[in-house]
Amino acid sequence: GPSDVVDRFIKQVRQGPPGSRVDHVEITPLSPKGTYRRFSIEF
Secondary structure, eight states, X not given: OOHHHHXXXXXXXXXXXXXXXXXXXXXXXXXXXXXXXXXXXXX
């Protein structure tokens, strides 16, 4: 996705939900392959 959206997502993952503690986040940058047109997380 767009780098600003990915950066925002990474920031939220590092923070975690209220009342939680995130000890480690591992990020592996990869080049887009164009395999998928959309991506979403639903819960």
